[in-house]
Amino acid sequence: MVGLTPNLDAFIKTVEDGEDLTPYLSLGAIKEGYTPAAQSSGPEESWADKDFLLNVMGLHHFHLGLTREAKGHAARTNEVLFASVTRDTFEIIGLFDHDAFERKDDGTMTSERMRLWSTYDARQAANTLPGQLSAGGFNGLGITMSGHPVAVVRAAQAHARIIREVEPMLDDPKYIRSLYPADNVPKKPKLRWCYNNLDLGLYDEKANFFGILCKGPN
Structure with a gap:
């Protein structure tokens, strides 16, 4: 080598x-x-x-x-x-x-x-x-019987809970504007759920914005 x-x-x-x-x-x-x-x-x-x-x-x-x-x-x-x-x-x-x-x-x-x-x-x-x-x-948390790491299973459960809680609020313009930095609020926000590696967040491609709602298990 x-x-x-x-x-x-x-x-x-x-x-x-x-x-x-x-x-x-x-x-x-x-x-x-x-x-x-x-x-x-x-x-x-x-x-x-x-x-x-x-x-x-x-x-x-x-x-x-x-x-x-x-x-x-x-x-x-x-x-x-x-x-x-x-x-x-x-x-x-x-x-x-x-x-x-x-x-x-x-x-x-x-x-x-x-x-x-x-x-x-x-x-x-x-x-x-x-x-x-x-x-x-x-992450040292063990393996499930299905072969998935416990850390990843827990993260998936947390992400599902966040999506359930946040999704209804995405119809509220005031809440949506609060997600963006004060100096980067687009006139017509267009957010979608997105992963950046294992981080879960909301992404607006046109505004070049990714707001992390939950970091991944790594």
């Missing part, structure tokens, strides 16, 4: 500069999102549409290509960088190749997957007091 030094340097600079890291993420979320209709064609597989390592370990993985493909994402690399990412921190966990996502034909873990789990377990142990229970999962 010595040959990846320029790739790592470029990626870390991108992180330090606070640039958008979305182009470096896996494309799996785009190709394998939640599609209930697909389940009707075969047996249910609760992990088929989810990023197992993100949901269970809370770790993102980033491709390290130095060039951009036609659709804007960084060129794919066999080696990927795993990191714990919050709003304020970016903690590098390590470099792994794609065998970290695979299992052998007999169901056992590949050596690279075992190395990743060993690294994750050591990190968990270092951040846990003796006798302290660790639930794991995204």
Whole structure:
């Protein structure tokens, strides 16, 4: 992995500069999102549409290509960088190749997957007091039986409650004007519900305004 030094340097600079890291993420979320209709064609597989390592370990993985493909994402690399990412921190966990996502034909873990789990377990142990229970999962809140992180389920419940409470007030012009900055209230507000990453809010494209009503679980 010595040959990846320029790739790592470029990626870390991108992180330090606070640039958008979305182009470096896996494309799996785009190709394998939640599609209930697909389940009707075969047996249910609760992990088929989810990023197992993100949901269970809370770790993102980033491709390290130095060039951009036609659709804007960084060129794919066999080696990927795993990191714990919050709003304020970016903690590098390590470099792994794609065998970290695979299992052998007999169901056992590949050596690279075992190395990743060993690294994750050591990190968990270092951040846990003796006798302290660790639930794991995204944000350390555990995983539901459906395979969704508890943190994301709680956020979805909170967002649904906010929408129910706010939606009736969107017919009140006075309330709508109160959402905008005092110096940026358009004559004809046109708000729609929108997500910015995992943050829920109201968006007015023409006014270039996004008002966050609830930050996401990240």
